[in-house]
Amino acid sequence: MKRYIIGVVSLIMIGVVVFPIVLFSAPWPRSARDFLARSAVSETGATNVVASIYLGYRLYDTLGETMVLLAALVGSVYLMTDHGKKKEHFPGAAHGSFSLPTTGENIHKQYKRVQRTEVLSLTVGKLSPVVLLFGWYVMFFGHQSPGGGFQGGVVVASGITFLLMGRRLPQEMGVLFQNTVPVQRIEVGALLAILLLIGSGLLRGQGFFSNPFVGVEMPMPVTYIVLFNIAIGIKVGAGLAILMILMLRGTVRDT
């Protein structure tokens, strides 16, 4: 009963906050819209104006978003790997449902324990190349079509999840997904690339977050946005891939 009272009270409070916005009839602000419509494409070269905002005019916010994602990822990985502590049995947990069998065992036993069905492996095997290709497209063409680094990275991570679902035994996986170490290196490299791109304006005598590809001798401002999309996409995709490897395989690294 108490829960329902709390729910009704919070609904009323949300209504009190939101209802004046519905009644509000002042005209929409136009100056930012007109400025972007006039000069966004010519200044940044990106046909997708959204990309020109979040990788051009508001790049600082994008950096903050990337850092928030990194912090969330670090926290999740810390919670999931419990860092050398003895493994406690969670009450009611399905013991070792996703955990990896040791390598000395019979292969039939291993297949039984990972609970893979033919339907699942066939479907994800056919689906994952398409999803990965779409993810790379969204990432590389974020300056022209809807999408960008974050979206493309998440779609690529979904494709990697399909790959991991299809082949869960370590013998079947490529060297990239045996443990989390290669993907971690990829993510660190992408973060370094992001930081270098942020500082790259310094080479041209401009400040941080400025586009170094503008100017008379290099009139290709869209290059900066494309590079940034790729770096952010690889970072997001690798970060989510680390989570998925940890979740679906249950081991940190094969030391």
Next chain:
Amino acid sequence: MTVILLVAILGLSIYALICKDLLYGTIALSVVSVLTALLLYILHAPDVAITEAAVGAGVSTVIFVWVIRKTQRRDET
């Protein structure tokens, strides 16, 4: 179209709140994400629609299902 989508989103969200089987609630939330992506596409925000479809329907559903599998499926409150 917009009204149908909004009513469906509201109904599925309420179902996800009250149903006792957490797996059903997760699937309902996933459908809510897909419908929200459709709504955002109708509202001419394809960037946000792609984000919503990829994050809401894809990654967060996988994470929820994994957590349900690691803990338990019934809501006991």
